[in-house]
Amino acid sequence: MLEQERARAREVRFDALARAVAMPLHRYLLRRADADAVDDILAETMLVLWRRLEDVPGLGKGHVTDPDSVLPWCYGVARGCLPNARRTGAGSGWWSG
Secondary structure, three states: HHHHHHHHHHHHHHHHHHHHHHHHHHHHHEEEOOOOHHHHHHHHHHHHHOOOOOHHHOOOOOOOOHHHHHHHHHOOOHHHHHHHHHOOOOOOOOOOO
């Protein structure tokens, strides 16, 4: 049961993080990539955030109360996902950078 409680607490933390950063990250990515690629890059970014949830500075143990405390780190993750998307989409004409 303890493992289930930990898994649920992790899901709650990620949900709070996702609610706080999804729209700002989407806008950030729209300025750096073609609109057709943004959803895929955002999905990759959110996957990295899920995997590295314990590393997100300012997240704490509960709900995100201050998006400004987590956004800089999340922008860095999104910035790191951009080259990956660029490599996989090379030649398709979607890159606006």
